[in-house]
Amino acid sequence: MKPLKIASIPGDGIGQEVMPEGLRVLHAAAERFGIALDITPIEWASCDHYLKTGQMMPDDWKQQLQGMDAVYFGAVGWPATVPDHISLWGSLLKFRREFDQYINLRPVRLFEGVPCPLAGRKPGDIDFFVVRENTEGEYTNLGGKLYEGTEREIVIQESVFSRHGTDRVMKYAFELAQSRPRKKITVATKSNGIAISMPWWDGRADAMHAGYPELAMDKQHIDILCARFVLQPDRFDVVVASNLFGDILSDLGPACTGTIGLAPSGNLNPERKFPSLFEPVHGSAPDIFGKGIANPVAMIWSGAMMLQFLGHQEAHDAILRAIEATLRDGPRTPDLGGKASTAEVGAAIEAAV
Amino acid sequence: MKPLKIASIPGDGIGQEVMPEGLRVLHAAAERFGIALDITPIEWASCDHYLKTGQMMPDDWKQQLQGMDAVYFGAVGWPATVPDHISLWGSLLKFRREFDQYINLRPVRLFEGVPCPLAGRKPGDIDFFVVRENTEGEYTNLGGKLYEGTEREIVIQESVFSRHGTDRVMKYAFELAQSRPRKKITVATKSNGIAISMPWWDGRADAMHAGYPELAMDKQHIDILCARFVLQPDRFDVVVASNLFGDILSDLGPACTGTIGLAPSGNLNPERKFPSLFEPVHGSAPDIFGKGIANPVAMIWSGAMMLQFLGHQEAHDAILRAIEATLRDGPRTPDLGGKASTAEVGAAIEAAV
Numbered sequence A, B: 001m002k003p004l005k006i007a008s009i010p011g012d013g014i015g016q017e018v019m020p021e022g023l024r025v026l027h028a029a030a031e032r033f034g035i036a037l038d039i040t041p042i043e044w045a046s047c048d049h050y051l052k053t054g055q056m057m058p059d060d061w062k063q064q065l066q067g068m069d070a071v072y073f074g075a076v077g078w079p080a081t082v083p084d085h086i087s088l089w090g091s092l093l094k095f096r097r098e099f100d101q102y103i104n105l106r107p108v109r110l111f112e113g114v115p116c117p118l119a120g121r122k123p124g125d126i127d128f129f130v131v132r133e134n135t136e137g138e139y140t141n142l143g144g145k146l147y148e149g150t151e152r153e154i155v156i157q158e159s160v161f162s163r164h165g166t167d168r169v170m171k172y173a174f175e176l177a178q179s180r181p182r183k184k185i186t187v188a189t190k191s192n193g194i195a196i197s198m199p200w201w202d203g204r205a206d207a208m209h210a211g212y213p214e215l216a217m218d219k220q221h222i223d224i225l226c227a228r229f230v231l232q233p234d235r236f237d238v239v240v241a242s243n244l245f246g247d248i249l250s251d252l253g254p255a256c257t258g259t260i261g262l263a264p265s266g267n268l269n270p271e272r273k274f275p276s277l278f279e280p281v282h283g284s285a286p287d288i289f290g291k292g293i294a295n296p297v298a299m300i301w302s303g304a305m306m307l308q309f310l311g312h313q314e315a316h317d318a319i320l321r322a323i324e325a326t327l328r329d330g331p332r333t334p335d336l337g338g339k340a341s342t343a344e345v346g347a348a349i350e351a352a353v
Ligand SMILES: CC(C)[C@H](C(=O)O)[C@@H](O)C(=O)O
Pocket: A192, A193, A223, B088, B247, B281
């Protein structure tokens, strides 16, 4: 069997601390399930690299990564030395766009052993996916300023939605919902306030729904939808959202399950024309970097999603069970009230795989 | 003393059911504190009116309201018969813009007797304000479509921020924070993804902060900010946000305190050049309309905010105490697990004033 070619990019801050744990679990699962791994460590796409070279990534970054099956990514950003618009737009957001990773897939799930901030919710109650559009929408640098620097200053920011870009994320989400037992799709919108793009977005959801008559579809305004994540998280199955709304929901969802320190994500190019990228939802966390206490679960879970995406469902399931078991009975990092180090948790999950 | 001239507009759905309770408490407080009220009931700005006349409001709506001190508003919208873009943009959003109600002020507070969806939070833990920009930003009908109706369709939606519009909401929020003991201001942003308007918005916050050196300012991206509303609601004091972000936060905040059925809001023109408008955050709630079980607290609390805004702090405080006492020991509507009717709760609060 051809080995899976994977670029591992730890990036900044705790990305560097959780990556080794992610890799160790990946290797354990590969060994158990007879998967060959070919891992290329990469030190760019980090603020360190930027401070040394003046750019976040080398000119030939695309060529270097183009042959890979996937990118396994830690975290990027170190605002104290490099402004976000350089670090993020120069790496992560570039990957998403230039590798056409148009799906940002983020599972939201409550585990046994993780204190839930919502009263009375039990594991099993919260188990859904946020499918976020990942290449267009509200994230643009289009627009500009009039009367710049004066009292009369006016700033225009443009969001851009294409039918192509919208339909493909809807399609992915509707298919995912179709594959799940509850057959429910929730469409995040704000068509009562954002008067051009969002009514149109609703229309694209209706058009897609016509092809999935079995699915129950629900369009919800982002304000009340956020409220319902807190009040009725059990009612969700698959939620599809624009770039910005998906960003919000996929931090809020994990927060409702205890900590965004556990949440993984896949930035997917489902056609595999380009490498997909798998990363924790958490960032580089400058405040805890260097202490060896970062929770590696999000990194490890992201690795499981990567194996699943590349066709290894069993390996994914084994890692998930190992995460579950460790969260329930194993060592815990301080964010979960324990005293264990990043490496201790990584080792426990590795052993359980 | 000159009477307070107030237009009462129940609007649609449960707006019609909670308005009488709001008015009864208003009258009780007025009597107790010797405030003269001159209340003009208005039946337009409702979907019924639209179905009868083909417009949400008469042509001379501005003249009819211009002399008023305030508008006391129930809820608007009845999507089953009138599309939101007609009902909302034809009334509520028109008031906000044409009466230059540029502040949307929304208190978030946890009461004794209201079950909190967040585990372990007690009354006193959650007590802050969301100050939302209310006239510009992401809520526009500016933009358009290219290749409309084809596969290549592209949709542009524009957000518009003016320095004037941004500075005045920042100023209001910074002043409010300055008047409170904790002296904390949180600025909602998304400058790492929305690349033109939000970095500029951050800059306006920095500029304003220069004039308030005593305040501790924190800029937080909307994704993590939403997560923190759930995880650390006790850390907020005054949160200032754009129109869209403020909309989201002011539904999410109340959700974290138990129910958005309790949350009030003020749409303020602080200079009192135009009437300000006070309304519950909840909508017309078609699902429970007609049963007489809507919770009137948001309507009543909105009335208290109105009195406060018009200079009657004591009357405000008395109503708040009456709400507090009733939530703690009084009758409850079904949303709070009780069996009481809208009118029973209204009467209890009236009696407690
Ligand atoms: C009804 C809708 C247009 C409105 C808004 O988004 O402003 C409402 O959600 C609110 O918060 O007052």
